[in-house]
Amino acid sequence: MDTMMPLLPLMTFAFVASITPGPNNIMLTSSGIWFGFRRSIPHMLGITTGFGVLLGICAAGIGALVMALPALQTALKLAGSGYLLYLAWQLRSMDFERKVEQARRPMGFMAAAAFQFCNPKAWVMAITGGSAFLPQNLPVSLAILVYCLVFCAVNLPCISVWAGAGALLRKFLAEPLWQKVFCAAMVALTAYSALAIWL
Numbered sequence: 182m183d184t185m186m187p188l189l190p191l192m193t194f195a196f197v198a199s200i201t202p203g204p205n206n207i208m209l210t211s212s213g214i215w216f217g218f219r220r221s222i223p224h225m226l227g228i229t230t231g232f233g234v235l236l237g238i239c240a241a242g243i244g245a246l247v248m249a250l251p252a253l254q255t256a257l258k259l260a261g262s263g264y265l266l267y268l269a270w271q272l273r274s275m276d277f278e279r280k281v282e283q284a285r286r287p288m289g290f291m292a293a294a295a296f297q298f299c300n301p302k303a304w305v306m307a308i309t310g311g312s313a314f315l316p317q318n319l320p321v322s323l324a325i326l327v328y329c330l331v332f333c334a335v336n337l338p339c340i341s342v343w344a345g346a347g348a349l350l351r352k353f354l355a356e357p358l359w360q361k362v363f364c365a366a367m368v369a370l371t372a373y374s375a376l377a378i379w380l
Contacts, residue, residue, distance in 0.1 A: 233332065
């Protein structure tokens with residue numbers, strides 16, 4: 182039990198950062214609705230893996246260098262917000278007919294992992310976590326490994342909740358009216374996430 186105590190602040194930070202709304206969780210909710218929970222698993226694994234790599238990079242000190250370069254920060258913001266606006270456009274209308282569903286594909290593992298590097302808020306969160314919650318009294322390489330593994334172990338079940346919620350909502354969106362209401366809400370949330378990158 183004593184060995185777990187130093188990790189509790191990190192686990193708490195990881196939980197709050199992972200469970201609260203954000204671009205990844207909004208995309209997973211949409212994926213759960215469109216494709217169901219099972220087909221969204223590669224998307225979830227990609228998020229956790231990509232963010233785990235980002236955590237390691239930032240904990241090693243490279244993240245601070247990236248955030249010190251204004252041009253690179255702007256490029257990250259443009260890429261992240263551009264993708265989210267594209268996603269909002271795709272979400273403007275939903276049709277659950279089988280032929281439309283088959284024409285679409287869920288986000289894959291590699292794309293979800295790569296998106297983490299286009300999300301400035303993920304960079305900030307990774308840098309904050311690395312500077313505040315890296316385990317002490319361990320060799321640096323081992324501390325970074327423990328930090329990344331603990332964060333990812335908390336992150337995956339948290340983001341899975343959002344994909345699961347989307348899969349559950351899918352059952353209640355057969356009515357065209359509710360589809361329109363949901364689409365409007367998701368477009369607004371996704372567009373806000375794109376705007377929030379610049380705030």
